[in-house]
Amino acid sequence: MQVPAQVEYEKAVSVEHALALLARYGPGARILAGGHSLIPMMKLRLLQPEVLIDINGITDLCYINLAGALLQIGTLTRHAQLLDSALARAHFAILHDAERVIADPIVRNWGTVGGSLCQADPSEDLSAAFAAMKGTMVIHGPDGSREVSAREFHTGPYETVVGPSELLTEIRLPIRPGGGSGYQKVSRRAGDWPIGAAGAAVWLDGDTITDAGIGLTAVGATHFAAAEAEEYLRGRDAGDDTLRRAGEIAAEHCRPVSDQRGPADYKRHLARELTTRVLRLAVSRARGALS
Amino acid sequence: MRVTVTVNGTGYTREVEPRLLLIHFLRDELGLTGSHWGCDTSNCGACVVWLDETPVKSCTVLAPMADGRHVRTVEGLSRGAVLDPVQQGFAACHGLQCGFCTPGMMLTARWLLDRNPDPSEAEVREAISGQICRCTGYENIVRSVLWAARHESAGGYEAPDRGDGADARP
Amino acid sequence: MHDRDTGGNGAYGSIPRKEDARFVRGQGTFVDDITLPGMLHGAILRSPVAHARILSVDASAALAHPRVEAVLTGADLAERGLAWMPTLSADVQAVLATDKVRFQGQEIAFVVAQDRYAARDALELIAVDYEMLPPVIDARKALDPDAPVVRDDLVRDDVVRDDVPARARNHIFDWSAGDKAAADAVFAAAAVTVSCDMVYPRSHPAPLETCGIVADHNAVTGQLTLWSTSQAPHAHRTLYAMVTGLPEHKIRIVSPDLGGGFGNKVPLYPGYLCAVAASMVTGRPVKWVEDRSENLMSTTFARDYHMHGEIAATADGRILALRARVLADHGAFNATAQPAKFPAGFFHIFTGSYDLEAAFCEVTGVYTNKAPGGVSYSCSFRITEAVYLVERLTDMLARELGIDPAELRMRNLLRPEQFPYTCPTGWQYDSGDYPRALKLALDIAGYDDLRREQAERRARGEYMGIGISFFTEGVGAGPRSHMDILGLGMADGADLRVHPTGKAVLAISVQTQGQGHETTFAQIVAHELGLTPDDVEVVHGDTDRTPFGLGTYGSRSTPVSGAAAVMAARKVRDRARLVAAAMLELSADDLEWLDGKWRVRGDPDQAAGIAEIAMAAHSSLELPEGVEGHLDASAVYNPPNLTFPFGAYICVTDVDPATGEVKVRRFIAVDDCGVRINPMIVEGQVHRGLADGIGMALMQAIAFDEAGNCLGGSFMDYLLPTAMECPSPELGTTVTPSPHHPIGAKGVGESATVGSPAAVVNSVVDALAPLGVVHADMPLTPANVWLAIQGRPVRADLAVS
Helix, strand or coil: CCCCCCCEEEECCCHHHHHHHHHHHHHHEEEECCCCCHHHHHHCCCCCCCEEEECCCCHHHCCEEEECCEEEEECCCEHHHHHHCHHHHHHCHHHHHHHHCCCCHHHHHHCEHHHHHHHCCCCCHHHHHHHHCCCEEEEEECCEEEEEEHHHCEEECCEECCCCCCEEEEEEEECCCCEEEEEEEECCCCCCCCCEEEEEEEEEECCEEEEEEEEEECCCEHHHECHHHHHHHCCCECCHHHHHHHHHHHHHCECCCCECCECHHHHHHHHHHHHHHHHHHHHHHHHHHHC | CEEEEEECCEEEEEECCCCCEHHHHHHHHCCCCCCCCCCCCCCCCCCEEEECCEEEEHHHCEHHHHCCCEEECHHHCCECCEECHHHHHHHHCCCCCCCCCHHHHHHHHHHHHHHCCCCCHHHHHHHCCCCCCCCCCCHHHHHHHHHHHHCHHHCCEECCCCCCCHHHCC | CCCCCCCCCCCCCCCCCCCHHHHCCCCCCCHHHCCCCCCEEEEEEECCCCCEEEEEEECHHHHHCCCEEEEEEHHHHHHCCCCEEECCCCCEEECCCCCEECCCCCEEEEEEECCHHHHHHHHCCCEEEEEECCCCCCHHHCCCCCCCCCCHHHCHHHCCCCCCCHHHHCEEEEEEEECHHHHHHHHHHCCEEEEEEEEEEEECCCCCCCCEEEEEEECCCCEEEEEECCCCHHHHHHHHHHHHCCCHHHEEEECCCCCCCCCCCCCCCHHHHHHHHHHHHHCCCEEEECCHHHHHHHCCEEEEEEEEEEEEECCCCCEEEEEEEEEEECCCCCCCCCCCCCCCCCHHHHHCCECCCEEEEEEEEECCCCCCEECCCCCCCCHHHHHHHHHHHHHHHHHHHCCCHHHHHHHHECCHHHCCEECCCCCEECCCCHHHHHHHHHHHHCHHHHHHHHHHHHHCCCEEEEEEEEEECCECCCCCCCCEECCEECCEEEEEEECCCCCEEEEECCCCCCCCHHHHHHHHHHHHHCCCHHHEEEECCECCCCCCCCCCCCCCHHHHHHHHHHHHHHHHHHHHHHHHHHHHCCCHHHEEEECCEEEECCEEEEEECHHHHHHHHHCCCCCCCCCCCCCEEEEEECCCCCECCEEEEEEEEEEECCCCEEEEEEEEEEEECECCCCHHHHHHHHHHHHHHHHHHHHCCCCCECCCCCECCCCCCCCCCCCCCCCCCCEEEECCCCCCCCCCCECCCCCHHHHHHHHHHHHHHHHHCHHHCCCCCCCCCCHHHHHHHHCCCCCCCCECCC
16 A cells, blocks of 8 residues: 655644644645544655644534524535534435445545545535535634625635645535525446536525525536526526526536546536536425425 | 544554544554555445444545544454454445455445434445445445344354455465 | 255255354454454564665664564575465565565564554664666566566576577467367457457455464474465465474464455465464564555455457357467466466356356466556456456457347346257366346346436436446366365365254364355254254364365355365265164164154154254164274365356446446345255355446456555555445346256355456446447546547556556
C-alpha cells in the first residue's frame, strides 16, 4: 500500500488553537479532520503538506442544531451523523438522500462534512446539495468569522475561498416551510463518485413554484448550481413539461468533461435527466408537506 | 512522536512517525496481523477496525489520530477461546474462503448487529457495501451475518482450536 | 476406472471448513504477516511512461538515504545475468529495465531499506532520464507497417532491420484450430449467418491480497527460502533454479495462506527476483509486497481479446458452424500462463455446447506497450473468451431467426447419448446431460413467467432483460503428452502417510487460495479410507514437504491433484488389505471393502479399520512376502483428458434507458461439476463466479489513453462489484460424473466466471432489443449502455473522449 511522505503533526484542542497553529505554520499546514479526502491524496503523494493540524479533538465542531430558522451543521460532523440525523432529514430530505450515496458506510463513519467540502472535488455530492439549499459557509480566521454563500465557496476544482490561516466551522441552511427536496445520483457502482448527480428543492404555492434550488455535481455546473434553471422555474406551474424544460436549461449551462466515467455528451444528458427527475421528487415531497 | 493507543483493551505506547498509518501501527508495530490491507485508495476495506466503537478504514487513519482512543481488531472479537457469534456464523455458513477480507467483514457485522440486532438482507448488504470480497460473491457473508443475528443469545460456543496455520509460520 | 463409494456419501458433504478456525480469529499467515530477524523491505521504482529509451539511472541520492541498504538497477542485475527472465510462454521479460521501458509501470530499480516507508521515500531519490518513444496502444494498429516496435530486443543483431516485415515486429504468433475448408463450405451454403465484432476487454483478477515475497538467502548454507504468493510453488522452485542458477534442492518455496489468486499468482514476477537478488546482495531477508497500483498495472492482466465471430445455421434454427478470428493483445512481453502448445489457450473450445458440423478459429497475438499477461482471472486458459463469443453469437442468431434463445439452445445442445463427444476442434468432452441442466435452470427461473412479465413491462415502456448462457468448460490440465508449461508436464503428485494411531497426513502439490483444500482433500482421503476428515491433515504450499506438481489454476486441483489423492489413498487401502489379511490370518481375497472397513466376506462384523491396520502395519506383525511395513503411498496422476463441467445460467436485468443504469435482479445458475465432494464449497465457488460476471459485464475494464497511461490503476478506476450489485444467486445442480476421473469429479472453481458474463450481457442486450441494440461490448457502464442505445458504441480498451 502506498504511504504518505514525512509530515509533522499537531493536535488542536480548540478552534482558536487551530487558527493559531495555522498562523504559525503558514501555507504548508493542512487541517486534518476525518482525513478521508486528505490522507488518500497524501498516500498517492499528490499532496505533501508539511504539517497536519488534527482537529478531531475539537468536538465542539461536531453538531447539528436547530437555531430559529436555520439548521446549523458543525463541519466536524461525520457523514454518518448527518445521514442518521432525524432533524436534518426532517427539514432537508436532500441531505439524507445525498449522504446515503456518498462513499460507503465505513468511510462515512469518519469522513467529515467540512472535510469533503474543503476538498472541493468537482464531483462532491455535498457541494451540490448545499448549493441547492443555498447554504451559507461560516469561516473563522484570525480576524474573526465571515460568511460566504455556498455558491461562492468554490473557486475551482479542489479550490475554495478558505484561506491558509482560516478554518471552515459551520454550514447554515435556511429552513423555509412548505418545501420538498431530494437528491439523485448516477454512478458506475455503489460508493463510486457520481457520473452526474442533481439535488433540488422546490417551494410551492398551490401548483405554482414560488422558488427552487438546483444543485449539480460532476457535470461542470458553475458553482455546483443551475441558476438559470431556477430562474426559469420561479412562478411557473409545477407540471412535467416545466420540469423537463428546467432540466434542459440546467444541462445547457453545464460544461461536463469527458473521462472514464463517461463522455461529455452523456454527462450533459444526465444533467438534464437527473435535474428533471429530482425536481419531480422535490415537487412530490413539497406537495406531501403541504397536504 | 509518542502515541498511546488502547487496542483490544490493552494500552500500547510507541514512538512513531506521524505519518504512520494506523493499519501499519497495528500490524507492524504491535504484530497484530489479523487486520489486512488490499488497496491504495480506501476502497477495499480489508483494513476495517473499530476506532472508538466505530468501524473505520484504518489505512486512511494516521496512528496519531488514534492516540488516546480505543481500537478493536479481529483479535479482540472473541472473548478468550469463546468465539463471537459473528465468527461462529462465518464458520457455519462458509462466509469466508481465502480469509483476507474476513476480519474487516466480521467487525462491520459486529457493529451492525450491535446497532440493529435484526437486520434485513438489504441492510446487511448495504452495511458491507464499502468492503470488497473477491472469493465469496457476498452471498455467504450475508448469510453468515444473518445467522449471527439469529444466534446472538445462543451463549458461548467454544470452537476447537485446531492450531491450523502454526505450520506456516517460519 | 472409478470406484463409487459404498454405503452412503461417506465423508463427502457440506461439512464446515477446517481452515476457518484460524481465519475467523485473524490468525492466517499471509506473506505480509511474515517478519524475519534483520528483514529489509524492498520497493520498486516503476516507469511513468509506456515506451521510452532509458538514457541513465542515477541511484546515488537513494543510496545516500540513511535507511537505505541497497539499490539494484538493471545494470546491476545484468552483471549477474538476472536482468531478463524467461516467461511461461517461451518469451523473455525484463526483471529491471536496461535498454527500454515497454509499458507504464515497468520495473526500473529496486530499493532495499530498513522499513517500508523509507523504501517508498527513496524511490523519489532515483533519477531516471527517459527518451520518449511513440507507444503501440491500439492492438488493432500493432501490425501496421509504421507501428513502433515494442520488442526490438528480439530482433537479431540488436538492430531493427528494415527488411523484417513490420507485421513481424509486434507479431507474436498465429495459431488456428479446426477445419477451415470445411467451415468455409458450411458457411457458404448456410441459409443464415450472423457475425459480430466483440471485445472482451482487458480486466484483472485483483485478488484482495497483492503479490509479494520474503526472500531469505543464506550464503553459508546456500539455502534460499522464499515465502511467496504462489499458486504453483514447485513450478516456481524449478523456475528460480533455472533463472538464478541456484541448485534446486537448495531452494524452498513456502506459499503460506494466500488471499486469493485467480491466476494472478501463477507467474514469476520481477519483484520476486529482485527480492531474491537483494537478499543475496545484502545477506539479509528481504520482503517485497506490491501496492494495489502495482498489482493492477504490472501483474498479469486477463482477457484483452478482440474477436470477430460468425455463426451459421439453417433457417429453422439448427446451428451448423462457427468461425472466429481473434486479435490477442499480450502486452509488452508474452507472459501468458498456459500449456506450451496452446498459445491461445483452450480458446478453440469456442465450439461450445452445440453439435456443430464444422468450426475454425484463428488467433493472432501481438505485442503492445502495456503490461504483460492475458491468461488469468479464472479464464480456464481463454475459455471465458470462447464461451462469451459463442453464447453472444447464439443469442444474436436467436434474435435474427425470431426464435426464443432458450428454445434455440435446447434444439442445439448436445444430447447425452453423444458423449464422449469430439468437437470439430478436437476436444473430447467426457460426459454431460445438457438439456437436463438447461431445463432445470429454466424451471428455477420460471422462464415463461419472466417472458410474460417482460412483455407486460415493454408495453409500459420498461426495459427488462433475460439472458441465457450455456457453457462447456474444459478443466484439469492436463495429459502430460501434450500439456506442459515450460516443459514441465502437468501431472501432479500426492503423498499419503497414515500414522500408527490411524491419523493421516496428505501432502499435495496444489495450492489453495481459498478453495478449501484443507477440507475437501481431507474429505477425499477420509472417504476412501473410512476415516473422518478431522483424522486427515492436508499439507500444502511448502515445496520441502510436498510432492511436485504444477499448482492450482484452471480449476485443476480436484481433477488432477484430487485424483492423485484418490490414487494414493487407494494404494494405501490396498496395502491395508494385505496387512488386514495378515492381522486376521486370512487371505486378501477373503476381504471386501465395505462401509469404511476391510471386512470378511459373509461375516462383516469381522473387520479391520484403517486405524487398527495402521497400528498393525507399524508393529511387529509378520507381513506377507513383498509387503513393506508402515502404511503410506504416493501417486502421480497424469490425467487422461480434461474434465468438462458445464452449466446453464440465466440472468435477469432491469435497465433504465434514460440513465443507462443496469440492475441485476436475479441470477440463476445450474452447474454440473460431476461428483461434488463438498456442495457448500462448490456453491461458494459459483457465487463468486457470478459476481465476477456481473463485475466484468458492468464495470471492470482497464483502458489506456493514447500515450499509454493505464486508466485502471487503482480501485477508484478499476471497479469491482460490491454486495449491492450482486443479487442472491439461485443455484441448481445436476451431477454427471466424469467417466475417467477416479471419483467422477470435474472441478468447478472457474465455471461461473466462465459462464456468467455472457448471461449478463445477453440480458442487457435483450432488455434493449426494442431500442434496436443488437450488441454492446463490456463493460456495460451507464455511459456505455446509453451510447449503445444512441447507436454510438465506444471501444472499452481506449480512453473515453
